[in-house]
Amino acid sequence: xxxxxxxxxxxxxxxxxxxxxxxxxxxxxxxxxxxxxxxxxxxxxxxxxxxxxxxxxxxxxxxxxxxxxxxxxxxxxxxxxxxxxxxxxxxxxxxxxxxxxxxxxxxxxxxxxxxxxxxxxxxxx
Amino acid sequence: xxxxxxxxxxxxxxxxxxxxxxxxxxxxxxxxxxxxxxxxxxxxxxxxxxxxxxxxxxxxxxxxxxxxxxxxxxxxxxxxxxxxxxxxxxxxxxxxxxxxxxxxxxxxxxxxxxxxxxxxxxxxx
Numbered sequence: 001x002x003x004x005x006x007x008x009x010x011x012x013x014x015x016x017x018x019x020x021x022x023x024x025x026x027x028x029x030x031x032x033x034x035x036x037x038x039x040x041x042x043x044x045x046x047x048x049x050x051x052x053x054x055x056x057x058x059x060x061x062x063x064x065x066x067x068x069x070x071x072x073x074x075x076x077x078x079x080x081x082x083x084x085x086x087x088x089x090x091x092x093x094x095x096x097x098x099x100x101x102x103x104x105x106x107x108x109x110x111x112x113x114x115x116x117x118x119x120x121x122x123x124x125x
Numbered sequence: 126x127x128x129x130x131x132x133x134x135x136x137x138x139x140x141x142x143x144x145x146x147x148x149x150x151x152x153x154x155x156x157x158x159x160x161x162x163x164x165x166x167x168x169x170x171x172x173x174x175x176x177x178x179x180x181x182x183x184x185x186x187x188x189x190x191x192x193x194x195x196x197x198x199x200x201x202x203x204x205x206x207x208x209x210x211x212x213x214x215x216x217x218x219x220x221x222x223x224x225x226x227x228x229x230x231x232x233x234x235x236x237x238x239x240x241x242x243x244x245x246x247x248x249x250x
Binding site: 108 | 126127128129130131132133134135136137138139140142143146147150154155156158166167168169170171172173174175176177178179180181182183184185186187188189190191192193194195196197198201202205228229230233234235238239242243244245246247248249250
């Protein structure tokens with residue numbers, strides 16, 4: 001018998017995007033980045049509420065992973081993320097936004113979808 | 126004031142890899158895939174223990190997200206995932222494996238790293 005579980009999500013970037021990407025995601029997720037030792041190739045952004053995992057069919061001959069950020073104020077959250085360096089890609093009529101982080105990774109900002117929101121969500125004012 | 130949090134991880138694939146990718150990750154994570162309605166572009170694999178998020182510096186001019194699977198028996202877990210269709214990429218001397226899922230996404234299998242293991246880990250026999 002052995003055991004296993006999903007335990008982490010890595011955001012992998014080259015050296016010239018490392019600090020900017022860590023700063024963006026620390027800001028986006030409301031976490032203090034932690035790096036030890038100072039030349040470690042990892043910057044930790046802590047642990048997070050239980051995420052949903054899903055497989056999505058996309059209309060392109062490519063593949064990727066993406067993160068979703070859940071919020072109770074879509075426009076305010078998208079504006080906050082743009083100030084951190086994200087760029088808008090497209091608004092989906094069903095009610096969410098697709099953006100890119102500074103390194104180019106796509107991610108979504110979605111309205112509240114899980115019953116346990118806000119969980120440990122960060123409050124922004 | 127508004128609130129936000131990380132809420133989901135999407136594995137995005139084209140149509141010809143949709144079913145195989147969902148079957149692989151359902152098996153890898155020990156979940157029953159759920160798709161409603163039957164032509165939905167999403168297959169849900171449920172919610173998971175609180176994952177760590179980290180930014181990783183890689184020695185390539187590319188970027189991507191990747192998942193980590195945590196286990197108390199590295200070799201048994203890698204063998205189980207290979208039977209599901211994963212392929213080995215490389216063993217990292219620090220003690221973990223890099224693999225690819227059937228769609229080509231890189232992921233890691235790592236020894237126990239979080240104090241709350243096994244949490245809701247799946248038991249395999």
